[in-house]
Amino acid sequence: MHPLTAQITFMLEIDKLKAVYRKTVVQADNNRHENSAEHSWHIALLAQVMADYASEPVDILRVTKMLLIHDIVEIDAGDLFAFAEEHDHQAQEQKELDAANRIFGLLPEQSGQDMLSLWLEFEQAQSADAQFAKAMDRVLPVLQNMSNHGGSWKTNKVKKSQVLKRNTYLQTIAPKLWDYVIEQVDIAVNNAWLVDD
Amino acid sequence: MHPLTAQITFMLEIDKLKAVYRKTVVQADNNRHENSAEHSWHIALLAQVMADYASEPVDILRVTKMLLIHDIVEIDAGDLFAFAEEHDHQAQEQKELDAANRIFGLLPEQSGQDMLSLWLEFEQAQSADAQFAKAMDRVLPVLQNMSNHGGSWKTNKVKKSQVLKRNTYLQTIAPKLWDYVIEQVDIAVNNAWLVDD
Numbered sequence: 001m002h003p004l005t006a007q008i009t010f011m012l013e014i015d016k017l018k019a020v021y022r023k024t025v026v027q028a029d030n031n032r033h034e035n036s037a038e039h040s041w042h043i044a045l046l047a048q049v050m051a052d053y054a055s056e057p058v059d060i061l062r063v064t065k066m067l068l069i070h071d072i073v074e075i076d077a078g079d080l081f082a083f084a085e086e087h088d089h090q091a092q093e094q095k096e097l098d099a100a101n102r103i104f105g106l107l108p109e110q111s112g113q114d115m116l117s118l119w120l121e122f123e124q125a126q127s128a129d130a131q132f133a134k135a136m137d138r139v140l141p142v143l144q145n146m147s148n149h150g151g152s153w154k155t156n157k158v159k160k161s162q163v164l165k166r167n168t169y170l171q172t173i174a175p176k177l178w179d180y181v182i183e184q185v186d187i188a189v190n191n192a193w194l195v196d197d
Numbered sequence: 198m199h200p201l202t203a204q205i206t207f208m209l210e211i212d213k214l215k216a217v218y219r220k221t222v223v224q225a226d227n228n229r230h231e232n233s234a235e236h237s238w239h240i241a242l243l244a245q246v247m248a249d250y251a252s253e254p255v256d257i258l259r260v261t262k263m264l265l266i267h268d269i270v271e272i273d274a275g276d277l278f279a280f281a282e283e284h285d286h287q288a289q290e291q292k293e294l295d296a297a298n299r300i301f302g303l304l305p306e307q308s309g310q311d312m313l314s315l316w317l318e319f320e321q322a323q324s325a326d327a328q329f330a331k332a333m334d335r336v337l338p339v340l341q342n343m344s345n346h347g348g349s350w351k352t353n354k355v356k357k358s359q360v361l362k363r364n365t366y367l368q369t370i371a372p373k374l375w376d377y378v379i380e381q382v383d384i385a386v387n388n389a390w391l392v393d394d
């Protein structure tokens with residue numbers, strides 16, 4: 001196959017991410033659910049704005065690419081709510097790996113492998129780039145829910161400890177943002193937007 | 198104001214881009230209109246996939262940032278159809294400049310100015326980075342409409358010459374993609390998806 005044909009096939013396949021809806025809602029658009037494509041745009045931009053908070057050097061281009069591709073697997077695997085049960089998260093992992101192989105496999109071989117590696121690096125969250133990217137993905141819903149009277153936290157009876165656990169990457173990779181999250185979570189508990197536990 | 202407060206205000210303000218709808222439709226989501234946030238995600242990723250087609254060296258991080266921010270002005274100015282009348286395009290320009298000043302102005306001073314410059318560079322389309330970014334923004338709807346039986350071209354009776362004119366940046370900055378567009382436009386005319394002129 002001509003490389004361009006493969007690249008276009010991939011670009012059209014990922015259009016489907018615009019039809020994968022998350023629990024988070026878009027306040028500016030009548031609280032409709034947010035889709036994973038626009039969410040990926042938002043966190044990629046968050047990484048540009050928050051880059052200076054990284055406590056060790058990060059390569060913002062790699063971080064940005066990770067954020068642009070990290071949710072593509074949801075085209076096959078669907079979005080699992082961040083605060084779903086542990087066994088659901090485990091089942092989701094295999095579905096996402098299969099999806100990554102299928103979808104990045106649409107690209108010409110070398111670039112497909114590069115994207116797959118980048119996606120795996122994000123998932124494994126061992127490198128500074130991946131940890132900073134994960135932190136961006138996880139902190140944005142905090143901002144969104146806080147500005148929307150609790151948003152998807154309130155609707156889904158999410159607990160304070162769950163939000164803190166989900167944001168622990170911030171603690172080492174962006175300590176100033178971690179301090180901010182702790183403050184916000186306390187405000188949320190006081191407003192009954194999060195369950196105190 | 199604390200820089201973090203300003204950065205968060207900006208990140209929440211741009212959430213509104215998810216409520217700005219374009220003429221292009223999302224085939225995978227019952228042909229609903231596409232919004233400018235998810236479109237920005239899609240073209241930012243297109244730039245990663247198509248980077249090797251650039252005929253002169255481009256800085257993909259700068260290109261990506263341009264693509265992530267280029268439509269933010271539509272929060273105030275709205276999306277103008279690519280093939281609107283010339284006088285509408287001129288009126289739109291001033292609205293977008295005002296919007297850029299207001300929205301990027303929400304950021305801490307230096308980073309707001311950096312984003313404003315990057316946005317102006319994109320608009321002026323003089324640098325290789327800006328031309329490649331513009332080319333990505335303009336070629337994606339070609340792929341989307343071709344895979345969707347003419348999509349927004351057919352609905353809006355768009356002419357062949359309009360699509361070619363809009364994609365001329367490709368001719369110098371990514372000649373292989375330009376050749377592809379010419380082929381596709383001919384197919385579109387044969388299918389009556391574009392008006393021959």
Ligand SMILES: [Ca+2]
Binds near residue numbers: 071
């Ligand atoms: Ca995510």
